[in-house]
Structure formats: structure tokens, C-alpha cells
Amino acid sequence: MHRRGLRNLIQAGARRRPHDASHGDRQPVGHPKTRHAHHCTPTAARTRAGHSGERATASYTGRMTNTGRFAPSPTGDFHLGNLRTAILAWAWARTTGRRFVLRIEDIDRERAGSAQRQLEDLEAIGVDWDGEPLIQTARADAHEEALASLAARGLIFECYCTRRDIREAASAPHVPPGHYPGTCLALSESERDAKRASLAALGRAPALRLAAPSPEWTVCDELHGSYTGPVDHFVVRRADGVPAYNLAAVVDDAYQGVDQVVRGFDLLSQAPAQAQLAHLLGAPEPTYAHVPLALAPSGARLAKRDGAVTLADLRGLGWSTGDVVAFIGSSLGVPGARCASDIADALGISGLRSLSTKPWVVTPPSA
Numbered sequence: 058m059h060r061r062g063l064r065n066l067i068q069a070g071a072r073r074r075p076h077d078a079s080h081g082d083r084q085p086v087g088h089p090k091t092r093h094a095h096h097c098t099p100t101a102a103r104t105r106a107g108h109s110g111e112r113a114t115a116s117y118t119g120r121m122t123n124t125g126r127f128a129p130s131p132t133g134d135f136h137l138g139n140l141r142t143a144i145l146a147w148a149w150a151r152t153t154g155r156r157f158v159l160r161i162e163d164i165d166r167e168r169a170g171s172a173q174r175q176l177e178d179l180e181a182i183g184v185d186w187d188g189e190p191l192i193q194t195a196r197a198d199a200h201e202e203a204l205a206s207l208a209a210r211g212l213i214f215e216c217y218c219t220r221r222d223i224r225e226a227a228s229a230p231h232v233p234p235g236h237y238p239g240t241c242l243a244l245s246e247s248e249r250d251a252k253r254a255s256l257a258a259l260g261r262a263p264a265l266r267l268a269a270p271s272p273e274w275t276v277c278d279e280l281h282g283s284y285t286g287p288v289d290h291f292v293v294r295r296a297d298g299v300p301a302y303n304l305a306a307v308v309d310d311a312y313q314g315v316d317q318v319v320r321g322f323d324l325l326s327q328a329p330a331q332a333q334l335a336h337l338l339g340a341p342e343p344t345y346a347h348v349p350l351a352l353a354p355s356g357a358r359l360a361k362r363d364g365a366v367t368l369a370d371l372r373g374l375g376w377s378t379g380d381v382v383a384f385i386g387s388s389l390g391v392p393g394a395r396c397a398s399d400i401a402d403a404l405g406i407s408g409l410r411s412l413s414t415k416p417w418v419v420t421p422p423s424a
Contacts, residue, residue, distance in 0.1 A: 063201075067210035067265075068214065068246070120259040120315035125150025127184075128160040128306065131172035136366040137350025137419055138321075138359045140182060141385045145348050147184045147408055148320035148401035149279075152249060158188035158313050164305055166393050181378045183396030188299065191313060193305055200300040203308045203338055212270070212337060214292065215263035216241045217252040236289045242268060265294040267334065274329035279346035279410050286329040293334075307331050311340035322414070323358075346409075352416045363420030374422060388417045 127146045129139065150157040159179075161172050174192065207213045212375050218226075218240055226238040241263075244252070256263060268289055275285040293304040310318065318328075325347040332342045351359040365371050379395035386394030390411070391403040404412075 067213050080323045084204045123155040124314045125317040126158045126315045128162050129175055130162045131167045133168055133171055134174055134367040135178050136359055143184055144397045149319045152401055152406045155188045159186045161190050166195050182382050199308055200305055212268050213265050214268050216266045217263050263297050264292050264296040266290045267293050274333040276332045277344050287329045288333050291330055303331055305332045316343045318343045318397045321350050322347045349416045352418050359419050366421050
């Protein structure tokens with residue numbers, strides 16, 4: 058949709074914006090709350106009071122099927138932590154009788170050849186998938202349709218802030234760390250016109266943010282139980298016109314029928330925002346499992362600079378693909394594994410649900 062057409066929807070929708078879109082007089086949520094109940098009920102987590110009027114079933118959402126997924130960004134070769142997460146996502150899906158799909162999340166950037174090498178690595182370790190991988194940049198029309206649906210209901214507003222503006226305003230004591238302070242949410246139309254003109258003079262355009270109706274949301278996580286976290290007025294389209302990760306992921310999960318999302322622990326804090334957005338778009342909310350990250354001995358997240366941590370690097374040291382899978386399997390309490398199915402069969406669903414939530418500290422092999 059053209060920027061001007063979407064802007065008109067935003068302006069019209071603002072007049073119908075729910076009163077509590079600014080989070081009203083509610084106290085901001087400073088810390089997420091987790092209830093350690095590994096078998097939380099997805100149906101209960103999806104039952105929401107007071108928001109039925111904000112939902113809208115849309116044509117871009119698919120019907121939820123029993124489907125799990127893995128959605129890498131093609132920015133480089135997989136390291137051991139990525140491969141471990143892929144195996145766990147695949148095992149969780151296959152062990153629970155689900156389809157398993159792939160999505161290449163290339164809306165930010167792509168390193169030439171990365172996507173193909175990633176697919177080859179998955180095949181090598183025994184991770185298969187159903188259908189063709191979905192290329193996220195091919196879904197631009199669906200992402201714009203989602204934005205239009207939200208805008209028509211007053212659930213989007215333009216944001217003219219720079220990163221510095223947000224950083225300085227977010228230091229206020231009433232704003233949760235890292236959260237947007239709502240600077241542009243309640244501006245008058247004349248104020249918006251002036252700020253829009255100022256940006257245009259600099260060759261820039263405003264970003265679009267969700268006017269989140271609720272300041273917190275609860276999701277069901279297979280490892281972390283019922284998890285309640287804060288929901289920010291987060292960006293849904295960047296200033297350069299590219300859909301933001303949270304919007305694209307939610308819309309594409311719905312399209313692919315995903316009802317199970319297994320991914321790294323670093324994304325647990327984003328799950329409440331994504332689940333609330335799914336609800337607002339009329340899409341079912343998935344059940345999550347946020348698995349431990351792989352860390353270097355320094356405590357930083359594992360990266361290729363830490364040594365031989367990719368399949369290609371380890372093969373260069375004389376390791377077979379089976380040796381790499383065995384190394385990953387040992388970190389999950391499954392010795393002797395040679396392919397992904399060995400790990401899935403050994404763990405079963407009970408083993409997956411009882412995985413340790415501690416990070417995997419990886420000492421990269423030297424030979």
C-alpha cells in the first residue's frame with residue numbers, strides 16, 4: 058500500500074483508537090512474571106477479556122494447523138547453537154506429530170549464498186521439512202495488508218523520534234528499561250504535520266508503531282511455563298518502509314499455520330508482544346518453547362569468531378557430520394547421536410519438556 062494511503066487510514070483510525078491504547082493510567086510493567094508450570098494450557102493462554110472488539114480476522118492469516126517452524130536469517134553460516142536450536146525445533150514438531158516448515162527471514166539483509174548453505178547444513182544433520190521454504194520478502198503485500206488492518210482500527214501511529222530521542226526519554230523513571238515512552242502517541246494532527254514536514258526536509262519518513270491496547274500479555278511456554286511480560290508500543294514498520302521483525306514474523310506464522318514456535322531464549326521477552334499482535338490480527342496465538350542459548354566460554358553469545366563452530370569449520374578439522382551431531386547430542390544428555398532423529402527419539406516429548414534452561418557453554422574444538 059502506498060504511504061499516503063496508509064497514512065490516511067492511520068489518521069482515520071486514530072479517531073477510533075481505543076481509549077486504553079496509551080495504556081491509560083495503568084502502572085507500567087517493570088519485570089516479566091513467569092509461573093513455572095511446564096504444562097500450561099494453550100487454550101487458557103489464548104482467552105482474552107476485553108479485547109474482542111480489537112480483533113479482526115483477515116484474509117492474509119492462514120488456518121492454524123499442527124505446524125512447527127524454524128525461521129533463520131540468511132546472514133551467515135549456522136554455528137553449533139543455531140544447529141542445536143534447529144534440531145530441537147524439528148524434534149518438538151515431529152515428536153508431537155506436527156508438520157515442520159522453514160522460513161527464510163531475509164527482510165533485513167542477506168549474505169550471498171547463506172540461505173543455500175543453511176539449507177544444506179539442515180539436510181546434512183537430518184532435519185527435513187514440509188513444502189518449500191517461505192521467503193519472507195515475497196510476503197510484502199501480506200505485511201502491508203496487516204498494517205492496513207491495524208491502521209483502520211486506530212492501532213497504529215506514526216513515530217518521528219530518533220534513536221537518541223527515545224534513549225533520552227526512556228531514561229525516565231516511569232518507563233520500563235528499553236521501552237518506548239509514548240512520545241508520539243497522543244500528538245495533535247497539527248503537531249504531526251509539523252514533525253512529518255521536518256522529517257521530509259531531511260529525506261526521512263516516520264516509523265509506524267503499534268498502539269498496544271494492553272501493557273502486558275501472557276504466553277504459554279513449554280519450558281518456562283505461563284510467562285507474562287510487558288508489551289511496548291513497538292515498531293511495526295521501520296522508517297525505511299521495511300516491515301519490522303515482530304509484524305512480519307506474526308503474519309507469516311499465521312500464513313504458514315504455525316501453532317508451535319521453538320526458538321532461542323533471547324526471544325522470550327518478545328513473545329508477549331507478538332502474541333498480542335497475533336490476537337489483534339485475528340490470528341491464533343502459538344505455544345512457545347524458548348530453548349537455551351549457546352554461549353562462548355567468555356559468557357558472550359557464541360559466534361564464529363570464537364573458533365571452529367560451524368559445520369564447515371568442524372569438517373575442516375576432520376570431524377564428520379555425525380561427530381557434530383554427537384557433540385550437540387551430548388549437550389542434551391543424548392550420547393552417541395549421529396543424526397537429528399537419534400536426539401528426537403531419545404528425548405521424546407517428556408525429555409524435551411524437561412530440558413535444562415541453563416545456557417550451553419561451548420568450548421570450540423581445536424582438532
